[in-house]
Amino acid sequence: MNTVSPSSAPASAPGQAAPGQTTSGQVWAHVGQPFAPRSYDVVVLGAGRMGSAFAFYLRGLAPHLSLLLLEEGGLPNEDGATLLAPGVWTARGVPENRKAEADWTREQLETAFGDISFQARPLIELFAEDGPERTPAAEALAPHPDALAMVDVTALPFAHTDAGAATYRPGALALAAAQMAVKSGADLMLNARAHAVSAGEVVIERLSVTNTHQIVVHETHRLRAGTLVLALGADGPHAAEHDLGVHTTHARAYRQTPRLNVPSTDDTPTLRAAGLTLRPQNGGFTLIPAVHHRDPHGYVPTGGHLTGVPTGLRRETLEDLVALMDALPPLGTEALGLGRSISDIPGAWLALPGGRADGLPLHQTLTDGVHLLLGGPHADTLGLAVTYDLAAAVAGVEERPWENAPV
Incomplete structure (x- = not known):
């Protein structure tokens, strides 16, 4: 379990938006900030690279949809597989029919998220x-x-x-994507463990630390979600089975770096x-x-x-x-x-989409309105395209930016 760090992120309250601008979302960094449950159009469990990128893209595609991003730890880049991901974009091992998505992902890494230490490196x-x-x-x-x-x-x-390979910092990407999603109106709650209790309903356990450094559940909330996205990395398939009773073929492996x-x-x-x-x-x-x-x-x-x-x-x-x-x-x-x-x-559990060691990133509809989002071994190269694809599907957008890209 991730370490709870109440001071990991500052609180931000929504302010008055100037004409033509979007009001920033709310950030609940610790249990000292009161939370009043409400319904959201979309709730995302997990603010690692995949979950944060999904939130970022969805806010751009469908700003009218309210969105809550939940993270069990502190900052969205603080722990887990995202922090320890290689951060190596390469066309090696990418199927021919996914090359356009990979190229689009590379362009996004270089231009869309500010300073994430992107560097062309063979x-x-x-x-x-x-x-x-x-x-x-x-x-x-x-x-x-x-x-x-x-x-x-x-x-x-x-x-x-x-020669076209590159390196970057996945943790910095997760943080930048989450910050930009919040700036464009998404809400973010840190130090919150969440469970899907049914399609459309989520239980949130807000966590705190005792004087003896034990992590405890400080308070529990239940809220409605029109669409639920499980972006929990290697824990996603287990959550699907344990919380929703949906069995998948996905697996996980422990990888050390x-x-x-x-x-x-x-x-x-x-x-x-x-x-x-x-x-x-x-x-x-x-x-x-x-x-x-x-x-x-x-x-x-x-x-x-x-x-x-x-x-x-x-x-x-x-x-x-x-x-x-x-x-x-x-x-x-x-x-x-x-x-x-x-x-x-250093080591972390890595999702294996389809149970395969070479499994490609994917999203999967588990039940009506509930989606599983997995990165895995090729998340560095295809992860952003997969998150965009799911965001576009939720937003009802048919076009994909890589479909008509020049060869």
Whole structure:
């Protein structure tokens, strides 16, 4: 559960709008601010990247619809899968019929949300064998000596370069989208756990912290929602089944993002090998391991052992890194942050749409007026297009901006 932080966001009350302007929405940051339940046209559970982007797009498409965005934690970028998402846009792995959506998403990342640290940065994928559109790895890495020094090009002699790839901060996107949604009239409640008790009805539990740092339910409210969107990430499918009795095929997996303390700069490319992505970030690298399969119900993440020594990396991730240590020698040094327990390595539950490790973002109608919105492994590249598509459907808008985009 996310940490409740009552001071995470300032309160804002609606003011008088100037002619032609929209009144800003209300922000309830903590239980000290009284809340009077009312009906909303749309209620969104979860203010991570997908939920906040949906709210932002819906306010632009249908400003006449009242909207409430609910977040269990503090700021919408404070915790969870959004904060730890790779933030790597790449056309690699995108089906041909979704390329237009991916390109539109890239344009949105670059222009629509202000400073989210968007930066064009090539992605160089390395291979042991030759194949279509692959070039010698030494040649692809030559313009980037810092990256070349990390790779044994005799073990990974071939490369494919996505020159149009880019990086950004998903947490900053979530925060910016939520702020812009509020500015355009959406209401936002933080530190509030919500449950759908039926189609069209939501129970909100406002959370507070005791003197002994325990998170407790301070008060409970029930309100009506014409349309309900579950944007709870990996918890969304469970909420659909537990709260609404709707079974889905979706799943989740626990993904860790260890740190590799090898210097990187703004010019260092993103690297990928055998599914492992090395994302330059904060002067080093964040490692994004491949997701191989869904985790079974009830799985509790635990650290594995390396040469008998306990680490914070789960066994599957540890095995993948060990297999790459010869090809990427820094992985076999003290530069790799192993930790001693699971709590030492940042990690979060990742939604797997359709239960697939390569599942694409989607939205799904669960019952009349209730929608499930999932990001998953490809949320960086297609997530915004999927949120826009759902927002347009709720708003009754038929056109999609990528449908007539020039090729």
